Amino acid sequence: MKEKLTIDSVKKLYGSFAALDDVSIQIDAGEFMTLLGPSGSGKTTLLMTIAGFVEPTSGDVTLDGVQITPLPPERRNFGVVFQGYALFPHMTVWGNVGYPLRVRGMNRNEAETKIQSALELIQLSHLADRYPKQLSGGQQQRVALARSLVFSPELLLLDEPLSALDRALRKDLQLELKDLHERVGTTFIYVTHDQEEALSMSDRIAILRDGRIEQLGTPESLYEKPNSIFVANFLGKSNFLPAQVVGKNGAAIKYEVGSFEFNLKSEDILELHGDLSVALRPERLSLRNDEDTSPTINSMPGQIKKVSYFGKLYEVIVTTDAAGDIMVIADLGCRRPRVGETVWISWSESTGVLLTGRPSEMDDAYAG
Amino acid sequence: MPTQDESLVGPRSIAKPLLPQNAAYWFMVLLPAGFLAGLYLTPVISVMVRSVTEPVIGFGNYSVILENTAIQSVLGKTVYICAVTTGLSLLFGYITAYAMSQVPQREQRLMFLLVILSFWISVLIRTFAWIAVLQPRGLLNGMLIGLGLIDSPLRLVRNDIGVIIGMVHYMLPYAILPLFANMQTIDRSLVPAARAMGASPRRAFFTVFFPLSLPGLAGAAILVLIFSSGFYITPALLGGGKVVMVAEYISVQMSETLKWGLATSLATCLMVVVLALTMLMSRFMDVGSSGGKTG
Numbered sequence: 001m002k003e004k005l006t007i008d009s010v011k012k013l014y015g016s017f018a019a020l021d022d023v024s025i026q027i028d029a030g031e032f033m034t035l036l037g038p039s040g041s042g043k044t045t046l047l048m049t050i051a052g053f054v055e056p057t058s059g060d061v062t063l064d065g066v067q068i069t070p071l072p073p074e075r076r077n078f079g080v081v082f083q084g085y086a087l088f089p090h091m092t093v094w095g096n097v098g099y100p101l102r103v104r105g106m107n108r109n110e111a112e113t114k115i116q117s118a119l120e121l122i123q124l125s126h127l128a129d130r131y132p133k134q135l136s137g138g139q140q141q142r143v144a145l146a147r148s149l150v151f152s153p154e155l156l157l158l159d160e161p162l163s164a165l166d167r168a169l170r171k172d173l174q175l176e177l178k179d180l181h182e183r184v185g186t187t188f189i190y191v192t193h194d195q196e197e198a199l200s201m202s203d204r205i206a207i208l209r210d211g212r213i214e215q216l217g218t219p220e221s222l223y224e225k226p227n228s229i230f231v232a233n234f235l236g237k238s239n240f241l242p243a244q245v246v247g248k249n250g251a252a253i254k255y256e257v258g259s260f261e262f263n264l265k266s267e268d269i270l271e272l273h274g275d276l277s278v279a280l281r282p283e284r285l286s287l288r289n290d291e292d293t294s295p296t297i298n299s300m301p302g303q304i305k306k307v308s309y310f311g312k313l314y315e316v317i318v319t320t321d322a323a324g325d326i327m328v329i330a331d332l333g334c335r336r337p338r339v340g341e342t343v344w345i346s347w348s349e350s351t352g353v354l355l356t357g358r359p360s361e362m363d364d365a366y367a368g
Numbered sequence: 369m370p371t372q373d374e375s376l377v378g379p380r381s382i383a384k385p386l387l388p389q390n391a392a393y394w395f396m397v398l399l400p401a402g403f404l405a406g407l408y409l410t411p412v413i414s415v416m417v418r419s420v421t422e423p424v425i426g427f428g429n430y431s432v433i434l435e436n437t438a439i440q441s442v443l444g445k446t447v448y449i450c451a452v453t454t455g456l457s458l459l460f461g462y463i464t465a466y467a468m469s470q471v472p473q474r475e476q477r478l479m480f481l482l483v484i485l486s487f488w489i490s491v492l493i494r495t496f497a498w499i500a501v502l503q504p505r506g507l508l509n510g511m512l513i514g515l516g517l518i519d520s521p522l523r524l525v526r527n528d529i530g531v532i533i534g535m536v537h538y539m540l541p542y543a544i545l546p547l548f549a550n551m552q553t554i555d556r557s558l559v560p561a562a563r564a565m566g567a568s569p570r571r572a573f574f575t576v577f578f579p580l581s582l583p584g585l586a587g588a589a590i591l592v593l594i595f596s597s598g599f600y601i602t603p604a605l606l607g608g609g610k611v612v613m614v615a616e617y618i619s620v621q622m623s624e625t626l627k628w629g630l631a632t633s634l635a636t637c638l639m640v641v642v643l644a645l646t647m648l649m650s651r652f653m654d655v656g657s658s659g660g661k662t663g
Contacts, residue, residue, distance in 0.1 A: 053560055073563045086561035090579050100565035151566065
């Protein structure tokens with residue numbers, strides 16, 4: 001298996017509404033690619049375009065250099081796991097898993113072996129005679145997976161397959177899916193609106209917004225180097241501090257938050273204009289008591305407003321004059337911070353990203 | 369502060385008057401039950417009694433039904449017309465219901481309204497309208513002759529064709545509604561799922577959608593069969609005396625030849641068939657499960 005899927009400037013218009021607006025991605029063979037975005041961002045439309053249910057208004061989908069845009073879904077040989085699993089209620093687990101083989105006219109013996117090994121893959125061989133409604137949600141989910149993998153599809157497309165399950169089960173199935181992906185080696189294209197799922201399973205994530213790809217990259221690169229306030233906000237939690245670039249300091253950019261000066265080491269060439277924010281992950285900030293040594297560079301004072309304890313870590317909200325409330329998640333040992341206490345927040349020169357814009361306009365897209 | 373109030377807002381005020389509520393419940397059940405017993409059950413029983421007492425006590429009327437060739441041919445005609453009507457109603461009803469289940473919500477509501485709308489027009493008016501359309505010098509024949517498609521008018525009334533057209537038209541909503549209700553319960557992602565797995569649209573329909581719509585089809589079939597077996601006005605008018613179905617035959621025995629015994633025994637047979645069909649239908653359509661939920 002070495003098929004490479006290329007989506008080349010695909011556009012899908014519904015009337016004047018662009019569900020997909022000039023989307024291009026290359027997905028490598030064997031990759032676990034996640035399409036992540038809020039509802040209405042076009043992620044499911046993109047998945048259904050790949051599956052063949054949505055015909056793009058313009059643009060091409062090619063598999064290994066071969067145009068597949070005009071092919072109907074049944075001639076693409078892609079596995080699709082639908083949101084509600086779409087198991088056939090009038091067929092047993094065995095019948096469901098065998099369906100793709102029956103429509104391909106595979107002979108009985110060969111089909112039986114394949115069904116058997118697909119059921120073993122998901123560890124449900126003992127439930128082969130059950131009907132879907134006799135299974136739990138997690139079991140139905142696994143049957144849907146087996147059914148989409150039994151015919152060795154070139155790609156497996158998954159449309160929010162875990163969204164109907166409860167939280168604990170979702171965690172287990174995330175691990176199982178990731179494990180399954182490694183065992184079968186098929187390319188997985190996974191649609192979700194859950195950032196945790198995306199971060200924990202994917203090789204790469206494409207973040208969609210309003211029918212466009214906002215950013216594409218590995219989970220780490222998206223988390224550490226978001227290129228917009230939207231992405232920084234959608235993946236994990238961030239503090240956004242109003243910042244002003246005031247110059248250079250060797251390899252570092254010098255910026256100010258209020259009257260405090262900070263350095264940011266960055267190899268990236270930044271294209272910044274207008275209002276700027278510095279995005280800071282709460283867990284990358286540290287707190288120091290004001291009785292400690294005198295303030296150094298890259299720090300800023302504030303007063304503790306709220307403290308929550310989560311076992312090992314404290315979540316502390318600090319009110320600052322320069323940038324309002326800032327959330328800090330830190331391991332403070334056994335010293336419980338007191339509300340009203342004056343502290344210094346500091347972060348290293350490699351922490352933070354400078355982004356164009358201010359977060360207020362993005363409030364409605366906040367996913368945390 | 370709340371400690372004081374708690375003693376006042378105790379469980380006292382929640383569930384007290386059990387008896388008056390219960391009495392009202394039984395009143396609501398017994399009133400219609402008494403109504404049915406008086407006005408419905410009594411005449412039905414008297415029909416059954418007459419069938420074995422007139423003109424003499426015994427099962428003479430039933431043996432006439434089994435032997436008389438005229439009655440046999442009426443029954444045969446009834447079965448034939450009912451079967452054809454049911455078959456055609458299911459065919460057209462299935463197509464309509466399928467279309468209704470696939471179109472967007474706005475169109476679906478409009479189609480639903482159009483189906484319901486036909487209930488508002490009485491069967492008598494509809495039957496006369498069909499006579500006006502189908503008779504030798506009616507709308508349809510006039511148009512076909514005018515277009516030069518035929519030379520002499522087609523015979524569309526006073527025969528099986530007329531009766532079947534009229535009955536299918538009347539029965540269509542009774543086929544469409546149970547079918548549509550059933551199709552609404554079929555998960556819309558099943559057919560796409562089948563196609564993603566390699567099934568052609570036709571194959572996906574016949575292996576997935578159609579089997580899942582069978583309960584609806586069975587329910588619709590029995591409903592149409594029940595209604596058409598007792599059909600009176602449409603066959604009487606569109607058949608014009610040439611196509612006699614059992615309901616019309618019973619009426620003739622009652623009001624013209626005054627053979628009440630024969631008429632009531634035929635009515636009893638019809639009732640038994642309808643009851644049997646109803647019981648069969650309740651197995652497909654959850655008729656029994658809608659009642660009895662009091663708690």
